[in-house]
Amino acid sequence: MKLFRAESGYSLRFSFAPPPERDAYAASLWRTTNHRHYLPLAYWGDLQFARLAGIRPAIWRGRQMFTLTCVAVITFLFFRTLARNLELEPTVAVALGAAVTIPLVFQPLMNELIAWPVLFFHLNWIFFTFLSGYSLLRFVSDSPKAIWAWVAALSGYFTMNCYGIGFAVSLSVIATLAGLAIATKYDRFHQLLHLAGAIRSAALVAALLTFLHFMAMCFLPIANNPTEVGTRFFGLGQ
Secondary structure: OOOHHHHHHHHHHOOOOHHHHHHHHHOOOOOOOOOOEEOHHHHHHHHHHHHHHOHHHHHEOOOOOOOOHHHHHHHHHHHHHHHHOOOHHHHHHHHHHHHHHHHOOOHHHHHHHHHOHHHHHHHHHHHHHHHHHHHHHHHOOOOOOHHHHHHHHHHHHHHHHHOOOOHHHHHHHHHHHHHHHHHHOOOOOOHHHHHHHHHHHHHHHHHHHHHHEEEEEHOOOOOOOOOHHHHHHHHOOO
């Protein structure tokens, strides 16, 4: 585990800092961006986790493995549900889900995602991206529920809190919900007509959150956080 590298090293450094210094750092997360990635929730959560885990690699590895497991589950569910919505046989749907999930999870790149704690953010980005897609698939199924529109909208927005490129994911979800709202207005997607209000509300809330987050990405100052400060703080640098 490369605990002291990248932004996780910064979280570890401040997890051992005096409370006033640590609190000042936590507050700064909301006022600055990291190379235009505005991730205050992610970095604040990483700081709190660092306070609990300390420099025990097993705990950090457990976090990475748990998140990777969640990614595997949602990937499988996404492709299985996609196949079922295309009216493929259940056995074929399960086979498709497994055929996509297994190569994704067991590829060599996953070793890096586990070894670098900061890539926990990227794993979460993958998870919320597939969750938003899975929710949309459930929403346009034969028995739609309003909750899936909200899960899709919020999980699409949450991708922005894990990785700046989540902006594209959130926009895609908003565009999909907007398209569904327009379709219901013209009596398309008859199974969704009674949920038109929920579709519009979810799309508007996601659009507002995405706009405000994008403004923060563009206009807040960039933080000057050395990526290997944890290494130097713990006396492990050259």
